[in-house]
Amino acid sequence: MSEKITALVTGASRGIGAAIAHQLTEDGYFVVGTATSQDGARAIDERLGDHGAGIRLDVADSDSVANVAGLIGEKAPMPLIVVNNAGVTRDNLLMRMSDAEWNEVIETNLSGAFRVTKPMLRGMLKARWGRVINVGSVVGRLGNPGQGNYVASKAGLEGFTRSLAMEVASRGITVNAVAPGFIETDMTDALSEEQSAVMLERIPLGRMGSVNEIAATVSFLCSQHAGYITGQTLQVNGGLYFG
Numbered sequence: 001m002s003e004k005i006t007a008l009v010t011g012a013s014r015g016i017g018a019a020i021a022h023q024l025t026e027d028g029y030f031v032v033g034t035a036t037s038q039d040g041a042r043a044i045d046e047r048l049g050d051h052g053a054g055i056r057l058d059v060a061d062s063d064s065v066a067n068v069a070g071l072i073g074e075k076a077p078m079p080l081i082v083v084n085n086a087g088v089t090r091d092n093l094l095m096r097m098s099d100a101e102w103n104e105v106i107e108t109n110l111s112g113a114f115r116v117t118k119p120m121l122r123g124m125l126k127a128r129w130g131r132v133i134n135v136g137s138v139v140g141r142l143g144n145p146g147q148g149n150y151v152a153s154k155a156g157l158e159g160f161t162r163s164l165a166m167e168v169a170s171r172g173i174t175v176n177a178v179a180p181g182f183i184e185t186d187m188t189d190a191l192s193e194e195q196s197a198v199m200l201e202r203i204p205l206g207r208m209g210s211v212n213e214i215a216a217t218v219s220f221l222c223s224q225h226a227g228y229i230t231g232q233t234l235q236v237n238g239g240l241y242f243g
């Protein structure tokens with residue numbers, strides 16, 4: 001079993017989560033990355049090699065989350081770093097949005113972070129050190145038509161971040177959010193060319209961000225250099241929003 005600090009990264013099968021998982025192995029942590037399928041978990045296992053492991057997790061499902069501590073325990077010490085990155089979109093105008101579309105996004109993006117973080121806190125409290133990093137979104141501040149569910153989940157995640165930061169600060173645990181702007185992943189591939197062009201016009205740096213730029217920010221927040229930062233949301237968005 002690894003004696004390195006364990007970092008748990010949800011949604012590490014692709015996109016931003018995969019980049020975060022890779023970066024944290026480079027930083028010397030043992031990374032447990034999650035995917036929603038067994039095949040996805042196996043692929044993470046292979047990618048991370050001796051520096052990490054993949055497990056199956058559905059953050060929207062309490063039973064799946066209840067298994068997680070046991071699954072991690074088979075492979076590594078309990079995590080002192082938790083990156084709540086798993087997220088989905090189910091876009092629709094509010095007038096047309098179904099209960100299912102609303103609930104899936106809130107259950108995954110917001111309640112998922114609550115479910116995963118809670119059982120991981122015990123180890124951090126005992127160690128008197130820890131890092132919780134929640135991946136929000138610039139639209140949590142900006143709003144976005146057609147994304148009432150997603151925006152509510154990301155704005156909620158920021159409030160969760162601030163409250164938890166206050167609860168655990170005295171134990172050396174910092175809790176922050178990273179709010180990506182428009183980043184090249186499967187999530188943004190789903191946008192039409194027209195939607196992408198409109199978004200690009202609004203970004204002062206004139207380009208989409210890369211997954212590595214988000215991973216680098218998470219890496220910094222995990223490091224000792226960021227020990228005096230807590231309750232914050234770090235905006236990484238090419239100037240799209242100055243918050």
Ligand SMILES: NC(=O)c1ccc[n+]([C@@H]2O[C@H](COP(=O)([O-])OP(=O)(O)OC[C@H]3O[C@@H](n4cnc5c(N)ncnc54)[C@H](OP(=O)(O)O)[C@@H]3O)[C@@H](O)[C@H]2O)c1
Pocket residue numbers: 010011012013014015016017034035036037040057058059060085086087088108135136137138179180181182183184185186187188
């Ligand atoms: N891309 C952007 O421009 C952008 C901008 C702002 C914020 N974000 C946020 O950044 C995070 C990652 O986004 P991304 O663009 O990398 O997304 P992505 O490429 O669509 O990947 C989503 C990840 O979340 C996992 N996931 C989905 N539902 C899950 C569930 N119920 N339980 C556990 N894991 C689940 C997926 O696992 P499977 O592979 O197994 O499905 C996958 O690993 C999200 O929170 C997103 O809201 C992204």
